[in-house]
Amino acid sequence: MIHVFANLCKYATAVISLLFGIVYLSKPSFLGYHKQAVQRNWEELDQQVQTLILAPMRALSGAALTYGFLVIVLQYQFSSSVQNWIPVTILVSGGIIPSAPLYAMFLVKIKTAGKPPVTVVLFTVLLLVIGYLLNTYAGEAHIGGAE
Incomplete structure (x- = not known):
């Protein structure tokens, strides 16, 4: 049962990361909080400034998408065969x-x-840390034969 909750935490982390990445990659203009920060509408900004805003959004989207896929692949691998390096890798990269x-x-x-x-x-x-703790416990239980 612990393994199920660990999976839920990790896959939820992955989905949130993927959604974040998709939004930042596909948005043709800045987000609402960007508008609040610059106190201007998108159309009021010069094209150069628009590019300077979109470029980091695209770069961040790449990191978010990569991390989302990384978590899915590694968590699936951990579920298939417990390998103790996987939870640490997910935690460190997620940090x-x-x-x-x-x-x-x-x-x-x-x-x-x-x-x-x-x-x-x-x-x-937070989901990442909870998932790590649950994965670690599930891994120890698996090795000890308790699960």
């Missing part, structure tokens, strides 16, 4: 990838009127 965007979001939140989705990212990190 590194959102750290720069979180820092950027906190800067936007502190220095502008923008309200970036900090809570969603923090919730995803």
Whole structure:
């Protein structure tokens, strides 16, 4: 049963990351919190400024999509055959990838009127940690023969 909850946490993390990546990749203009931060409509910005806003969004989308797929593949592998390096790999990569965007979001939140989705990212990190703890426990139970 612990394994099921670990899977739910990890796959939810992956889905949120994939959705985040898809939105940031496919959006033709900035998001609502960007508008709040710059206090202008998209059409009011020069094309160069629009490009400077979209470029980091596209780069971040690549990281989010990669991480989402990484979690799905590794969690599926862990479910098939318990390998203790997998939960650590998911945790470390899941700690590194959102750290720069979180820092950027906190800067936007502190220095502008923008309200970036900090809570969603923090919730995803929380799911990641819970999934790690459950995976670790499930892995130990599997090795000890208790599961």
